[in-house]
Amino acid sequence: MAEDHAAHHPTPRQYVNIAILLAVLTAIEVALFYVEQGVEEFTTNMASPLLILLAVLKFVIVVGYYMHLKYEKSLVKNFFVIGFVAALVLYAATLFALGIVSGVF
Amino acid sequence: MADVAHVDDHHDVHESTGIENRKLGMWAFLSSEFLFFGALISNYLLFKGRDFGAGTVYPRELYDIPFTSISSFVLLMSSLTMVLAHHALATGDQNGTRTWLLATGMLGSVFIGGQVFEFTEFVLEGMTISSNPAASAFFMLTGFHGAHVFIGILMLLSLYGISRRQGGLTEAQGLNVELVGLYWHFVDIIWIVIFTIVYLIP
Numbered sequence: 001m002a003e004d005h006a007a008h009h010p011t012p013r014q015y016v017n018i019a020i021l022l023a024v025l026t027a028i029e030v031a032l033f034y035v036e037q038g039v040e041e042f043t044t045n046m047a048s049p050l051l052i053l054l055a056v057l058k059f060v061i062v063v064g065y066y067m068h069l070k071y072e073k074s075l076v077k078n079f080f081v082i083g084f085v086a087a088l089v090l091y092a093a094t095l096f097a098l099g100i101v102s103g104v105f
Numbered sequence: 106m107a108d109v110a111h112v113d114d115h116h117d118v119h120e121s122t123g124i125e126n127r128k129l130g131m132w133a134f135l136s137s138e139f140l141f142f143g144a145l146i147s148n149y150l151l152f153k154g155r156d157f158g159a160g161t162v163y164p165r166e167l168y169d170i171p172f173t174s175i176s177s178f179v180l181l182m183s184s185l186t187m188v189l190a191h192h193a194l195a196t197g198d199q200n201g202t203r204t205w206l207l208a209t210g211m212l213g214s215v216f217i218g219g220q221v222f223e224f225t226e227f228v229l230e231g232m233t234i235s236s237n238p239a240a241s242a243f244f245m246l247t248g249f250h251g252a253h254v255f256i257g258i259l260m261l262l263s264l265y266g267i268s269r270r271q272g273g274l275t276e277a278q279g280l281n282v283e284l285v286g287l288y289w290h291f292v293d294i295i296w297i298v299i300f301t302i303v304y305l306i307p
Binding site: 016048080083098 | 122129136138139140142144146147177178181182184185290291302304306
């Protein structure tokens with residue numbers, strides 16, 4: 001059984017490597033925050049999309065490897081993705097209708 | 106210890122879909138939580154850039170990014186200890202499971218302590234939940250997230266206590282570790298979104 005588990009999930013060393021990657025991505029996010037404080041042109045054009053991209057990357061890594069969604073059956077993946085996409089579409093549409101989304105990006 | 110078994114992720118006891126019912130239920134619950142936190146995040150975005158007149162304090166004026174970055178790092182690392190607890194149980198290491206469960210609970214407590222400190226600072230600076238709609242949305246969003254973390258800590262400590270009393274977790278209880286783990290990681294990914302949208306994006 002332990003062998004079965006090992007065959008389907010990352011090893012402890014891989015989990016630690018993933019955590020290091022997450023920490024590095026967080027550090028880049030914080031660095032971007034301070035860059036945007038000092039460079040106005042960068043702020044308006046680049047910072048927000050980059051921050052969102054990094055957040056999405058961290059989100060996908062945690063869901064895929066720590067929550068093991070990458071290794072789950074399609075039924076579980078569908079449950080998760082449907083809830084996420086439904087919330088994203090519902091609230092994006094609402095914020096867009098209220099004219100808020102353009103203020104975020 | 107004779108009744109203590111290794112957890113088997115693929116040993117489906119109560120299921121009609123090939124996936125244990127409780128596990129599928131947890132995924133369905135987490136899926137629905139996107140709508141819950143989506144509403145709170147949208148509510149914050151609705152008010153964050155608005156002007157509510159002079160003499161009121163806005164959340165953005167008070168954020169302490171270095172402090173919140175450390176809190177975020179602590180919560181991220183708690184996801185590592187949580188997954189190590191699950192891995193330890195899957196390999197039959199009951200002591201390791203207890204150690205990592207306790208470590209996860211402690212890291213979660215550090216995060217909650219940081220949030221209590223942050224809220225206290227904000228109130229002392231004059232921003233309360235009723236100061237303006239932006240402050241209200243901020244406290245609602247981060248407060249509900251904190252409540253989720255607190256519930257997670259209680260579940261982690263319960264598992265730790267049960268394991269310590271019995272000398273280990275049975276196979277059925279082992280599934281609980283996986284379910285609590287899913288919940289804990291979900292709380293982590295919600296914070297990833299909150300940290301970016303609320304604190305970092307102007």
